[in-house]
Amino acid sequence: MTDTTKHLDYAIIEKIVEPGSRVLDLGCGSGELMYLLAKGKNAKVQGIELDEQAIYQCVEKGMSVFHGDIDSGLPEYPDKSFDYVILNQSLQEAKKAEFVLDNALRVGKYVIVGFPNFAHFYSRGMLLFRGKSPITESLPYRWYNTPNLHFLSISDFKDFCQRKDITVEAAYYLGENKQVYFWPNLLALNALFVITK
Amino acid sequence: MNPKSKSVGIVKTQSATFDQELKLESGQKLGPITLAYETYGVLNQSKTNAILVCHAFSGDAHAAGFHEGAKDPGWWDALIGPGKALDTEKYFIICINCIGGCKGSTGPSSINPKTGKPYALNFPLITIADMVDSQKLLIDYLGIKKLLCVIGGSMGGMQALHWVTAYPDAVQSAIPIATALKHSPQQIAFDEVGRQAIMADPYWNNGDYYDKKHPEKGLAVARMIGHITYMSDVSMEEKFSRRLKGDDYSFKFTADFEVEGYLRHRGDTFVKRFDANSYLYITKAMDYFDLSGGKFLSSKRHVDVRFLVIAFKSDWLYPAYQSQDIIRQLKIQGLDATYCEINSTYGHDSFLLEIDEESRLIKHFLDKTFRGYDIRT
Numbered sequence: 017m018t019d020t021t022k023h024l025d026y027a028i029i030e031k032i033v034e035p036g037s038r039v040l041d042l043g044c045g046s047g048e049l050m051y052l053l054a055k056g057k058n059a060k061v062q063g064i065e066l067d068e069q070a071i072y073q074c075v076e077k078g079m080s081v082f083h084g085d086i087d088s089g090l091p092e093y094p095d096k097s098f099d100y101v102i103l104n105q106s107l108q109e110a111k112k113a114e115f116v117l118d119n120a121l122r123v124g125k126y127v128i129v130g131f132p133n134f135a136h137f138y139s140r141g142m143l144l145f146r147g148k149s150p151i152t153e154s155l156p157y158r159w160y161n162t163p164n165l166h167f168l169s170i171s172d173f174k175d176f177c178q179r180k181d182i183t184v185e186a187a188y189y190l191g192e193n194k195q196v197y198f199w200p201n202l203l204a205l206n207a208l209f210v211i212t213k
Numbered sequence: 214m215n216p217k218s219k220s221v222g223i224v225k226t227q228s229a230t231f232d233q234e235l236k237l238e239s240g241q242k243l244g245p246i247t248l249a250y251e252t253y254g255v256l257n258q259s260k261t262n263a264i265l266v267c268h269a270f271s272g273d274a275h276a277a278g279f280h281e282g283a284k285d286p287g288w289w290d291a292l293i294g295p296g297k298a299l300d301t302e303k304y305f306i307i308c309i310n311c312i313g314g315c316k317g318s319t320g321p322s323s324i325n326p327k328t329g330k331p332y333a334l335n336f337p338l339i340t341i342a343d344m345v346d347s348q349k350l351l352i353d354y355l356g357i358k359k360l361l362c363v364i365g366g367s368m369g370g371m372q373a374l375h376w377v378t379a380y381p382d383a384v385q386s387a388i389p390i391a392t393a394l395k396h397s398p399q400q401i402a403f404d405e406v407g408r409q410a411i412m413a414d415p416y417w418n419n420g421d422y423y424d425k426k427h428p429e430k431g432l433a434v435a436r437m438i439g440h441i442t443y444m445s446d447v448s449m450e451e452k453f454s455r456r457l458k459g460d461d462y463s464f465k466f467t468a469d470f471e472v473e474g475y476l477r478h479r480g481d482t483f484v485k486r487f488d489a490n491s492y493l494y495i496t497k498a499m500d501y502f503d504l505s506g507g508k509f510l511s512s513k514r515h516v517d518v519r520f521l522v523i524a525f526k527s528d529w530l531y532p533a534y535q536s537q538d539i540i541r542q543l544k545i546q547g548l549d550a551t552y553c554e555i556n557s558t559y560g561h562d563s564f565l566l567e568i569d570e571e572s573r574l575i576k577h578f579l580d581k582t583f584r585g586y587d588i589r590t
Contacts, residue, residue: 062549071553072573078581080519082540082552092544 024195025104025130026052028188028208032128033057037099040064040124042086042116043106047074054079062098064089087111090119097123104130104208108164121213126185130208133189135169135201153192154205170201177211185210219295220286221253224278226310228317231350238501241337245326248351249274249310249317253293254301256355262583263357264299265348266308267365267372269564270495271439271487273316276308277301291568298572303583304361309351311344311372313495315488318347322423322488334420339494341368341502345375352383361583364388364575366564367531368495371502374539377518378510386519386582388575391528391564393535394542395503400530403442404496407435411489420490432489433480440479445527445560509542520550521578523571525563551578 026049033039037059041050044063047070053059063074063081074081082089086103087110101124103116108131110116120127132154133139139150149159157164168176170189177184188208189200196204226249234244251274256263266276266289277293279286287308293299299306310318313336321336328335352360363373363384370392377387393400411417414431422428444452453472468474510516520543524536533554543550555570557563564571 060549068553068556071551072570075521075551075553075574075577078577078585080549080551082550083554084537084552092541094545094547097547 023048024190024193025206025208028190028195029053029102029104029128029130030056032186032210033059033100035059038062038097039100039102040093040098041102041104042089042120043103043109044070044074044079044081046070047077047079047081049102049104050074050079050081051077085111086116090116090123093123095122096125098125100124100126100128102128102130104128105132105206107131108166108168111165113166121182121211126210126212128208128210129173130206131168131173132164133170133201133204133207134167135171136205137202140202152205170204170207173207173209177209180213182211182213185212220290221278221294221301223281224251224253224275224287225280226251226274226317229351229354231347231354233350235343235346235350237337237343238340239338243312243319243337243339243343246312246319246347246350247317247323248312248319248347250351251275251277251287251308253277253306254304256305256357260357261359261361262303263305263307263352263355263360264362264364264579265352265360265376266293266299266306267348267363267369268308268311269365269367269369270499271483272369273314274308274310274318275316277306288565292572292575298575299364299579300576304579307352307355309348311368311495312347313339313344313491313498315491320488321420321490321494331423333423333490336490336494338497338501340498341371341375342379344498345372345379348372348376349380349383358383360384362386362388362579364390365392366390367392367561368499371499374504374509375502377516378504378508378512381510381512381514381516381518384518386521386578388521388523388578389536389539390523390571391525391531391536391561392539393502393531394509394538395505396500397535401500403438403530404500407438408493408496410434410438411492414489417489420493422489427484428489429484432484432487432492433477435489435492436483436487437476437480440476442530443560443562445529445558447527447558448560448562451558505538509539510546510548516546516548518548519578519582520548521574522550522552523564523574524552524554525557525559525561525567526554527558528561528563530561 039059039061041063050061101120142150189196189204190206230247232245234242275287276289277287295302310316313320325332363376370389373387373389411431414428417428456471524533540552557567559566
């Protein structure tokens with residue numbers, strides 16, 4: 017089983033998802049979260065993942081997954097064909113992040129977006145005091161090997177939702193191993209938004 | 214591979230004859246129909262563990278194990294057997310030689326009961342749909358209401374796609390490998406060159422050669438072209454490079470290069486086991502195959518079939534985009550499906566050679582289909 021204390025985000029997503037839902041997990045990795053939702057919530061889950069080895073791991077868990085990138089994975093799906101579309105730690109790696117979000121909102125009744133918060137105080141400190149690109153627990157890469165193409169803060173995402181007329185149903189802010197309730201844009205390492213349009 | 218994996222041992226091809234006439238897609242009729250088939254494993258009491266393996270263009274019913282006295286096993290022996298991906302300790306595996314073929318099922322080299330002579334070109338043109346309809350006769354005859362899975366590569370994959378389209382209630386899952394929803398102009402073109410090579414051979418004699426010398430040269434050339442399309446640039450470089458058969462160039466039109474020798478050898482061995490008219494009929498059946506434009510899964514009924522679609526990166530004969538076309542249709546239909554593009558260099562032949570990766574996918578996909586989610590222990 018997955019250690020849920022290490023995966024606070026999984027535990028929260030598992031709480032959000034209603035039993036028996038249809039779920040699409042974009043950038044599902046080796047299928048840990050899909051497995052939790054299938055077993056725990058009897059969800060009908062489908063993943064999309066780019067890494068070939070991760071595909072084998074998904075199939076070994078009994079999960080259904082499409083081998084491909086999330087940028088081109090959505091257009092064929094009819095409107096609202098899923099209850100939830102999950103973009104957990106994958107949106108920042110998509111080439112066309114806005115296009116992916118627009119399509120996710122079209123295909124899913126709700127979209128659950130999880131991303132690392134670029135405005136965490138430690139990141140700010142690294143830039144301000146050391147003049148270096150931030151490396152934090154949620155942004156562990158160096159500038160030359162990061163898969164991340166987009167760097168956004170919690171405030172950035174809220175602005176984006178407002179500008180695009182996207183409704184924020186719920187927001188969860190995550191620290192190292194527990195939720196953060198004050199000054200999330202400063203104190204949270206990761207954020208999880210439930211949005212709809 | 215799993216060290217515990219074993220062979221199914223000595224097997225025999227069986228045969229069943231159906232007296233009724235099959236109405237073909239062309240409107241013509243064919244009958245009686247004999248089907249050559251092999252089975253491995255045991256059909257369970259409730260008949261829920263049956264898997265139909267559909268062979269590719271030049272394959273036959275002998276998919277696994279050894280025929281008495283034979284040195285080589287069946288064509289997919291690496292995948293079928295105890296403990297293998299198609300595990301004969303769990304599943305009942307059936308493989309049927311397609312109609313139009315020349316390995317025991319009714320084809321152009323079979324005796325036409327109306328004339329007492331081989332059909333030759335009096336054999337009607339057949340399609341993938343007709344092959345599937347004939348397979349359905351045998352599945353019904355075996356008392357199987359629903360197949361756990363229909364699996365096949367290349368032409369076998371086309372049959373799997375047609376099975377779920379024609380008989381969605383009789384299939385629980387499908388695994389089309391290195392295949393397409395329709396034959397592309399490039400695929401048709403290669404087939405046509407092969408057919409022209411056969412028909413240009415004077416011994417072909419309008420298909421009437423069964424009591425005379427066979428069009429071996431034409432058939433061998435057709436097969437040589439086929440083999441080029443089954444490999445990739447990289448796999449040919451690895452296998453042959455520019456290596457010579459002898460020490461130096463001969464400055465004659467003999468086979469100097471290993472690749473030439475290989476193709477000639479493949480051509481020459483093929484004519485011993487394959488009928489030239491079957492080559493014409495089966496390639497034509499593939500060329501007619503087209504489930505595009507909404508014909509795939511067009512049934513009005515609710516379809517509940519799981520899919521595992523597999524493609525290979527270096528396969529330029531059935532490129533991965535064709536498998537992605539299948540996936541696109543499955544997304545529109547909202548069906549449960551998995552797609553994997555295996556990073557292999559073997560070209561179209563990968564589906565016969567890339568055993569470890571295929572096995573990982575197929576084994577667990579079948580487990581999930583047969584037993585539900587609870588497979589991770």
